[in-house]
Amino acid sequence: MIKGISHLGVAVKDLEESREFYRKVFGLESSDPILGGDGTIKVSLVDTGNVLIELLQPIGNEGVMAKFLEKRGEGFHHICYEVENIAAEVDSAKSKGLEVLGEIRSGAEGKTAFLHPRDTHGVLVEFVEKEE
Amino acid sequence: MIKGISHLGVAVKDLEESREFYRKVFGLESSDPILGGDGTIKVSLVDTGNVLIELLQPIGNEGVMAKFLEKRGEGFHHICYEVENIAAEVDSAKSKGLEVLGEIRSGAEGKTAFLHPRDTHGVLVEFVEKEE
Numbered sequence: 001m002i003k004g005i006s007h008l009g010v011a012v013k014d015l016e017e018s019r020e021f022y023r024k025v026f027g028l029e030s031s032d033p034i035l036g037g038d039g040t041i042k043v044s045l046v047d048t049g050n051v052l053i054e055l056l057q058p059i060g061n062e063g064v065m066a067k068f069l070e071k072r073g074e075g076f077h078h079i080c081y082e083v084e085n086i087a088a089e090v091d092s093a094k095s096k097g098l099e100v101l102g103e104i105r106s107g108a109e110g111k112t113a114f115l116h117p118r119d120t121h122g123v124l125v126e127f128v129e130k131e132e
Numbered sequence: 133m134i135k136g137i138s139h140l141g142v143a144v145k146d147l148e149e150s151r152e153f154y155r156k157v158f159g160l161e162s163s164d165p166i167l168g169g170d171g172t173i174k175v176s177l178v179d180t181g182n183v184l185i186e187l188l189q190p191i192g193n194e195g196v197m198a199k200f201l202e203k204r205g206e207g208f209h210h211i212c213y214e215v216e217n218i219a220a221e222v223d224s225a226k227s228k229g230l231e232v233l234g235e236i237r238s239g240a241e242g243k244t245a246f247l248h249p250r251d252t253h254g255v256l257v258e259f260v261e262k263e264e
Contacts, residue, residue, distance in 0.1 A: 002158050004181030008140070008211070010255060018253050025228055025252075026134050026213070048213065049136030051183055074254030076208035079140070081158070081180065096157055120157075121150050122206030123142060 001084045006109070006128050007045065007052035009077035011069050015042050015057040022046045022053070030055065034108075041065050054080075078114070078124035086111045086129035133216045138241070138260050139177065139184035141209035143201050147174050147189035154178045154185070162187065166240075173197050186212075210246070210256035218243045218261035 040063030
């Protein structure tokens with residue numbers, strides 16, 4: 001079962017410039033940057049009041065995020081739904097013919113998995129099951 | 133002041149197919165379609181639990197949404213922030229050099245305005261001030 005949207009991933013070229021933009025223009029604060037994606041991205045979370053915006057800046061020219069930026073430019077990258085039971089969601093998606101990208105992984109927020117955007121009407125979908 | 137994210141706009145080719153997808157794959161229900169954008173789009177709202185997803189299907193080949201789909205394909209279109217005072221937000225954005233697309237309009241949800249994605253790191257931003 002989906003509990004709601006946990007965060008929105010947004011690809012940016014320069015994390016500090018974007019953090020400053022959200023602060024200055026919208027009055028929204030963001031968390032100190034951390035490394036993610038096995039060291040291929042820098043991440044900061046903007047608190048909008050209900051849903052987080054995950055700003056994602058690639059490090060270097062390799063990696064998935066760098067390729068995304070090159071191809072699509074800055075903008076929306078993915079939507080993350082908080083789910084009650086990620087194993088059940090992944091099994092359910094597979095049984096409906098959707099491609100799950102890799103396996104369920106353990107991240108900072110909990111267990112996560114991604115669905116291929118080809119199967120989800122153009123929106124890259126992440127599931128997260130948060131740890132209690 | 134921004135109160136939170138009100139909805140996420142997502143461009144789709146076929147509204148009924150997408151509604152069925154959200155229902156079948158994610159268990160998320162959506163509202164009956166209505167016309168929007170002066171009759172150039174069909175709109176349905178998916179209830180994710182906290183934030184709405186606004187599915188947007190163009191009608192015909194003209195109009196902004198049809199052009200978006202042709203250029204970018206299905207996927208994220210805009211993010212809508214609920215604000216306390218839309219006139220103040222628009223004035224503030226203008227004073228910081230951001231382009232406001234057109235004027236403040238009255239819609240089904242309340243007063244709305246859009247900021248140009250060129251000025252917002254690739255994310256088309258809508259503000260809505262909801263009616264009490």
